[in-house]
Amino acid sequence: MALSVDRSAVLAGARLAVMVAVPAIILGQALESAAGGNAVIPLYLVILGGLCAGGRLAALRQPESPLTHGALAALAAYVTLIVAIVLIQLALGREVADPVSLVFNGLMAASAGMFGGYLAARETSRAT
Numbered sequence: 001m002a003l004s005v006d007r008s009a010v011l012a013g014a015r016l017a018v019m020v021a022v023p024a025i026i027l028g029q030a031l032e033s034a035a036g037g038n039a040v041i042p043l044y045l046v047i048l049g050g051l052c053a054g055g056r057l058a059a060l061r062q063p064e065s066p067l068t069h070g071a072l073a074a075l076a077a078y079v080t081l082i083v084a085i086v087l088i089q090l091a092l093g094r095e096v097a098d099p100v101s102l103v104f105n106g107l108m109a110a111s112a113g114m115f116g117g118y119l120a121a122r123e124t125s126r127a128t
Contacts (some may be wrong), residue, residue: 006062006069013058013073013113014080020050021081048112051077055116063124070117071110078109 024046031039055070
C-alpha cells in the first residue's frame with residue numbers, strides 16, 4: 001500500500017506553524033539578549049504549540065494519514081525556520097547551533113506535529 005502525500009495539506013500546516021513560530025523566535029531573541037536564557041522556555045512551548053497546530057491542520061485536510069501529514073507539516077516548518085535562522089546567524093558572524101541540538105529539536109518538531117495529527121484524528125473519529 002503506497003502512501004500518498006497531500007502537498008497542499010502539508011504546506012498549509014507548515015504555513016500555520018511558521019506564522020506562530022516566527023514572532024515567538026523574534027521575541028525569544030530579544031528576551032535572551034535582555035534577560036538571559038531561562039526567559040525563552042515559555043516561548044519554546046509556544047513554538048511547539050504552533051508546530052502541533054500546524055500538524056493538526058494538515059491532518060484535518062488529509063484524514064486518511066493524519067500522523068504522517070502532521071509530522072511532515074511540522075518538519076517542513078522546522079526545516080524552513082532552521083535554514084533561515086542559520087543563514088541569518090552566518091551573515092551576522094554568529095555561532096551556528098550544535099548539530100545535535102538541531103536533530104533533537106527536529107525530533108521534537110516531528111513529535112509535536114504527530115501529536116497535532118493525533119488530536120485531529122480523534123476529533124475526526126468523534127465527529128463520525
